[in-house]
Amino acid sequence: MVDMSGLEFTPPKYAQIVRTLQERIEDGTYPVGEKLPSETRLVREFGAGRSTVVRALQILSMQGWIEREHGRGSFVKGVPHQAVERSHAGASAFEAPENSKSDQIVCAGRMSVPATIAETIGLPENAPAIMRRRLVLVDDEPSELVTLWFPLDVAEGTDLGDPTPISIGAREHIQRVKQLRPSLVFERLSARLATDEENELLGLEKGTPVLGIVARIVDTSGEVLAVAEVVLPGDLHELEDSYSAV
Amino acid sequence: MVDMSGLEFTPPKYAQIVRTLQERIEDGTYPVGEKLPSETRLVREFGAGRSTVVRALQILSMQGWIEREHGRGSFVKGVPHQAVERSHAGASAFEAPENSKSDQIVCAGRMSVPATIAETIGLPENAPAIMRRRLVLVDDEPSELVTLWFPLDVAEGTDLGDPTPISIGAREHIQRVKQLRPSLVFERLSARLATDEENELLGLEKGTPVLGIVARIVDTSGEVLAVAEVVLPGDLHELEDSYSAV
DNA sequence: CTTAGCCACTTGTTTGGTCAAGTTGAGCGG
């Protein structure tokens, strides 16, 4: 039972048609906006049954390469771009390792949750939780204030309440020690004025606008693993994002 | 030949099967990890041909609800969190139709671009462009200020410079009249204080923080179709976003 | 006990049909 280098795995015909049409869209053989050959024509060209051609067209349609219009034809939409960059400030805060040079742990330990976080973390106001707050420095100047909140059962047995830097980041730490894996992040973002406390820590003047981000990080079962609060002084930060217009 | 209230649009059978199976996954009838009934079984249950059932399963598979294994069966993966909500404020501004009830066109016409927009739209400061600014009202109160900027060659021959509402939205309008299709959106977002002009239009007090969003909308060739500037008073708006933690 | 073969069951792919329904344009009559 050799099989040898017989790695000549021939992809199914519908996949070949998909690939061919994608290439033609990419290289401009079928320009954007233009009408594709009709199903019947493609059937003849590729020597396939109509169902096979239709299947290929349906895949292209679902992937956003073409648009199909009943009674008119299929039209080129363009090359779909899925891979878009996003800011993901909340996830970054949870992910980022703590570095004693660029990060200054403001405080860490058991604390009662403030009203602004209570609902997000799913605990009553003033209930105890583990808080971990750090100031991110750029050129030795305070640039960003990150506060992570953990439910007690998540933080139990971890070093999240210790004021020593966690060099691998909170995500890795929780995942290693507690086998918990984050699955989804819900992020809320708004512009507001900095609180007195934030002004002091970040060295801002009264009345400075900040970008406030509150992210809820949950695992597959919907359990809250952590809440990240990120405060970005408006004059120092811009968030960037890009996405497909389709 | 009316048809009248015959608005009972019956979705195609494959779509009904998709919907039904999605519901069963959502409500736990088919738990995550479990094996779905075989194709033959589903064919019997839904009274459909195998091709139809397979089509439904293929859609579910492509959308990430299930995983299909050759020779073994189809298995529930879970509810996909791809269809995540994203604020996409910039795209919305470009897309949204103008309604004379909820929108008030502040001004529309040829204008020289300010410094804040110049670089984004790719024109020198004070170069002429078509501007279109509207105030979005909620409960007759100003809630949001949207300004669209168009390069002259994009706006030429369109109604984008007219102060009358464009009921189909700028995107549709450009697409119909000029055959230009937006492809990608680059968005920048920051917190800042409202300008005097914005304070006046939005009826804000001095020193109010706002969320400022500047979006560059480009077509497939990278040409800028429009720049959207959205100003959201901080106390009225929160942007929400969710994404996979992976 | 191990293994090879067989069989039932499963999904994967492809074909070739039918009927329905939207679109377009040519031709015709007013």
Add this chain to the structure above:
DNA sequence: CCGCTCAACTTGACCAAACAAGTGGCTAAG
């Protein structure tokens, strides 16, 4: 010139049938 009808072309939905190929369990031979 306008509006109508109609035929041709298009995609949409569906089905029955066939064959390929992977999986898993049973059984009988080694």
